[in-house]
Amino acid sequence: MLRTILIVAAVLAAVLAGAFWWLMLADSKAPAEAPGLLSFEDWRAQLPSDTSQLPTEIRVLEIGRDKAPGFAARAGGFGTDWNTTYNSVQIVWPDKTLIIDGAIDAETAAGMKQSETDWAFDPAAYDTLTAAMLAADQVLLTHEHLDHVMAVARHPDPEALAPRLVLNAPQIAAMPIFARGTLDPAIADLVPRLDGSVQQVAPGVIVIPVPGHTPGSQLVYIRLQDGGEFLLIGDVAWSLGAVETLTTRPVLTQYIVFDPNEDRSAVKAQLRALYDLMAANPDLAVIPAHDGDHIKALIAEGRLTKGFTPAP
Numbered sequence: 001m002l003r004t005i006l007i008v009a010a011v012l013a014a015v016l017a018g019a020f021w022w023l024m025l026a027d028s029k030a031p032a033e034a035p036g037l038l039s040f041e042d043w044r045a046q047l048p049s050d051t052s053q054l055p056t057e058i059r060v061l062e063i064g065r066d067k068a069p070g071f072a073a074r075a076g077g078f079g080t081d082w083n084t085t086y087n088s089v090q091i092v093w094p095d096k097t098l099i100i101d102g103a104i105d106a107e108t109a110a111g112m113k114q115s116e117t118d119w120a121f122d123p124a125a126y127d128t129l130t131a132a133m134l135a136a137d138q139v140l141l142t143h144e145h146l147d148h149v150m151a152v153a154r155h156p157d158p159e160a161l162a163p164r165l166v167l168n169a170p171q172i173a174a175m176p177i178f179a180r181g182t183l184d185p186a187i188a189d190l191v192p193r194l195d196g197s198v199q200q201v202a203p204g205v206i207v208i209p210v211p212g213h214t215p216g217s218q219l220v221y222i223r224l225q226d227g228g229e230f231l232l233i234g235d236v237a238w239s240l241g242a243v244e245t246l247t248t249r250p251v252l253t254q255y256i257v258f259d260p261n262e263d264r265s266a267v268k269a270q271l272r273a274l275y276d277l278m279a280a281n282p283d284l285a286v287i288p289a290h291d292g293d294h295i296k297a298l299i300a301e302g303r304l305t306k307g308f309t310p311a312p
């Protein structure tokens, strides 16, 4: 009898260990190489030769924040914290602005709360964002997930916003899920203004499609007048540490966070390409949308500016 109990216990332990390994650690490492995936020289070649046309600064407006375990953003990152930020980015020229990402609204932020002590939502910042979108020349999204689109899908003045939206087809297709009630026709009937190629959308701002985390995911490369170079990577990685360690999210996130699932192979290849890009270009600031600590550090260094400015 004891022998049977021991065998059953051993089998059970092995099954649990296997499940733990599969859900938390497996299939998370980037491949050894991802040649040709990101071509930095091609992006730079699209920049205007007259540097006075480039933007002068990049500003970040935090709408909300939270804290989650580090292993959610990077498989195996046990014992670390992931200080999550929900934000929007404003690119500033002397005569115009461009906004990237629509963050979350209060209802969505409350529904995603992870930490009772570290969660926060700033309603005034959300209002600043919806107003700044109407003053911007263009509004873009890194991708179509709920924590990046709410100030678009639930904007109080969709008719005024629509002409400013520069989205790709998968991003537009996702909007109806996030509407309260029926999506306003001004947003529902949007025509894609990005065609899935590497495109300069304004002087010094280039979008690079990277389907994987979602079909509509894209990187945004920005070069400033002072020569500073930035790469917004949306949610390709949730923390810079994930790129630095070539380790993506655990498989568990596929079951509890994403619906539909990510293209995991594509994301892992992109991590490798980003890692190689950073190694070859150490001055390029690579910015995952939710890495609160990294964004705070870039603000402290003066490379990013906190909060939005009224459009010129």
Ligand SMILES: [Zn+2]
Residues within 6 Å of the ligand: 143, 145, 213, 235
């Ligand atoms: Zn996402």
Ligand SMILES: [Zn+2]
Residues within 6 Å of the ligand: 145, 147, 148, 235, 289, 290
């Ligand atoms: Zn996100």
